Amino acid sequence: METYVLGDIHGAYRALQQVLERSPFRPGLDRLIHLGDVADGWPETPECVQLLLSIPNSIWLQGNHDWWVAEWMVTEAPHASANMSWLRQGGQSTYAAYQGGPQEQIRQHFHAFFSQQLPYFEDEAGNLYVHGGYDPAIAITRQDPYDLIWNRELWQYGQEAYHYTECFIGHTPTAPASLVPCQRANVWNLDQGAGYSGRLSLMNVRTKEFVQSDAVPKLYPGVKGR
Template sequence: METYVLGDIHGAYRALRQVLERSPFRPGLDRLIHLGDVADGWPETPECVELLLRIPNSIWLQGNHDWWVAEWMATELPLERAYRIWLRQGGEATYMAYQRGPKEQIKKHFQAFFAKQRPYFEDENRNLYVHGGYDPTISIAKQEPFDLIWNRDLWRYGQEAHHYTECFIGHTPTWPASTLPCQRANVWNLDQGAGYSGRLSLMNVRTKEFVQSDAVPELYPGVKGR
């Protein structure tokens, strides 16, 4: 079994399909770890969720955008009453996508996907996977899940992920400075700006070989992302 790690998708279903088709990833044999933020930006969040639900042996981490979506799904507030910051940060595309689908899809995706996302994951090789980051001076088990989806300090300050072999994060786009997966100390950043004008990345954790989608705006001509 190989382990693959997937960056922030932000509703870009066409990019998700591309990286899975371009990668040697073997559904049902290999493990897929998604670093969070499946939602918000491009118009196909429900399709992304449906595809991830069909992949066996998958681990889904919660991103800050996923947290917003889960909060909305739990209440199903109308557009005018939803979090304004969420709507401004790509949430309106997610909201409208779910309005186009069957009403029962909201409850299904909340229960089967968003409610089952993890705050972090530690694998058998002492690798850590977390959406935003964490305070490396404190045991991650003692940290608030909300901080793990928002923290940017690990990447911003080039900190080492203490007590881990490697750490894999998303949340803080490397785009436009770099459209490739980037490493600082023992931390890998897999957010290459797919929510904006960058690309989606899928990496083999052991070999560091990776594939990427086309620049996402090319996959959605005439559509505005985040």
């Protein structure tokens, strides 16, 4: 079994299809770890969720955008009452996508996917997977899950992920400075700006071989992302 790690999707279903087709990833044999932010930006969040649900042996981490979506799904608040920060930062496309589909899909995806996302994951090789980052000076079990989805200091300051072999994160786009997965100390960043004008990345954790989608705006001509 190989482990593959997937960056921030942000509703780009066509990009998700591309990386799965281009990668040697074997559904049902290999493990897939999604680093969070399946939602918000491009218009196909429900399709992304449905595809991830169909892949056996998958682990889904919660991103800050997923947190917002889960909050909305709990209440199914009308547009006027929804979190405006969420709507302005890509949530409008997610809201529209779910409102345009079957209403039962909102509850189905909340219970089957969004409520099942993890704050972090540690594998048998001593690697850590977390959406935003964490404070290396404090045991991760003692840290607020909300901080784990928003932390940027681990990446921005080039901190080492102490006590771990390697750490894999998303959340802070490397694009436009870099359109490929980047490493600082023992931390790898898999967010190459798919929510904006960048690409979606899927990497083999052991070999570091990766595939990417096309630039996402080319996959959605005439559609505005985040």
